[in-house]
Amino acid sequence: MARKYFGTDGIRGLTNAGVMTAQMAMTVGMAAGKHFLRGDHRHRVVIGKDTRLSGYMLENALVAGFTSVGMDVVQVGPMPTPAVAMLTVSMRADLGVMLSASHNPYRDNGIKLFGPDGYKLSDEDEAAIEAAIEGEVTLAPAAEIGRAKRYEDARGRYIHFAKSTFPDDLRLDGLKIVVDCANGAAYQVAPSALWELGADVVAIGVQPNGKNINDRIGSTAPEVLCETVVSTGAHLGIALDGDADRLIVADENGRVVDGDQLMATIAGGWHRTGKLRGQGLVATVMSNLGLERHLRSLGLDLVRTKVGDRYVLEQMRSTGYNLGGEQSGHIILSDYATTGDGLVAALQVLAEVVRAGRPASEVLHRFDPVPQLLRNVRFAGGRPLDDAGVQAVIADAEAQLDGRGRLVIRPSGTEPVIRVMAEGDDAAQVEAVVARICDSVQAAAA
Known part of the structure; x- marks a missing residue:
């Protein structure tokens, strides 16, 4: 119901x-x-x-x-x-x-x-x-x-908890880290936790005024983070969203590292140390095919769910996986938290950077993502995906991408929009497939 x-x-x-x-x-x-x-x-x-x-x-x-x-x-x-x-x-x-x-x-x-x-x-x-x-x-x-x-004392409790998830044998001494708190909930706790672990912290997005939360800053707008990392000569930057349950990273060159790459980084480290449970990780249907191929090369699985962190968590709890998340940077580490935690995820990523002793650009880019394209088709009413012509076009597209890519088509749960996503090794083919499907959906909805 x-x-x-x-x-x-x-x-x-x-x-x-x-x-x-x-x-x-x-x-x-x-x-x-x-x-x-x-x-x-x-x-x-x-x-x-x-x-x-x-x-x-x-x-x-x-x-x-x-x-x-x-x-x-x-x-x-x-x-x-x-x-x-x-x-x-x-x-x-x-x-x-x-x-x-x-x-x-x-x-x-x-x-x-x-x-x-x-x-x-x-x-x-x-x-x-x-x-x-x-x-x-x-x-x-x-x-x-x-x-x-x-x-x-709530702030102190959480800082202590977050620090306790960082490996006891490691410190952040010598690392210059930009942290973007999106003028949101973590504007006090995130910079404090990183500084107490030894980092040289450059904090941005830490002057909330009630109206500037997520305003051209934070994980959904990482341009300022990337620019600040480069201009300050930082080793890397981390960006949270307004309630700090998402994480996006920028390497020392100002290049964005999304949730798929971050999950791959954490999975690799945990697999190496025997900490990874479930022989892989859980992600949604939107995670890049490159992540799936990378995990397969390590002998690990990628279990996919519907879009939404609640579905990722349900799958993790039912199958015993302790790592999961979304391409958007919502990463769930069930050994530590019952929901996504951007700061705790950042500390796991930073642990891998410290252990490797190499630049973030070398440590965090674990695979080459395959070309991926997402387009939204707005419609006035009805059920365009039930149209026979639309279904025929989708079936043809799936046949074209078989073995070389993926197709994900789903209605939005919050607005009258059909989301069409395709990915594959041939960027031109991906673009053509998405355009054809979008055209057919629009025609059926007219």
Whole structure:
């Protein structure tokens, strides 16, 4: 059954409109709080946020909702999404909440929920909360209303945790690292953790004003990172997104290193040291064919899932893999975290650079990606992929690419768009295949 409020990563939307209002946040707090009131102990929820202006409004509304049903609230302020997941477990909370719209502009915001195990909620939990949002929630008696307090040491806890994931026998001494925090949630913790591990840190994107999060900076806009690495003579740069669950790297030449290359780097190091579980890694259908071929050359597997980190994590948990992620830089290291953690992933990458003792350009570019092209076709309505003519064109394209490439065609889950992606050894063939399919979809949708 389709969900009304929850998407693939919590509840998200334009602030002060639709589902992202103070009233809705309070209702979500009431519904989620009531759902997680289990047992006779004092119940607790941890609330973190990124640096969006709307975070103040939504945080206060959530506090009102949770306390009204008898749940105590711990507010930790601006913190990365993975830090909130970690603190939920560490502080034995019944629920964790992160206010963030990840890499979206400041006008958007979202409510991400974590269960007491630090993992994002199951479909069943989300369905139950949606039902409670639509219904009536019983409020706590006056004597049982929850309390709220700010926890001042959350930042230190997370920095200590992140540093603990870096190998004990290594240091970052002698490395000059540019860190771009996207004016987001990691603007304090990421530079501090890297500096404490010995790095010479050049920090950018660390002056949030409520409106500049992800604004031409961060992992989705790495141009400033690349320019700063080159201009400062840094050894490499790392860029996070607004809630710091994604990572993109720039080598010393200012060349971008995407999530596929980073996963290949971590997989190679972990395989060499016997740390890799599952004999490979989990990635989505969008990861480059070059990654798959590279892993195969190491005797490792690439298990593919639908697009979305929740599907990657589900596959990892069900099959015992401890490394997975997306080309966008959302990398999950399940030995350390229950969700993507850009800083922890960066530390694993940096460990490989330190161990190799070679420039980042030599260490991090593990394979030559095959030509890949993605185009979006917007349509007004209907189901153009069900058209017989479209299906015939797709079948012909698959036959052409057989053994030399891949084709991924999928409707967007959030807008009326068909995403057409092809990759293969022949760039001209890839471009021709994508153009032909897009033309057929547009014709069918007309």
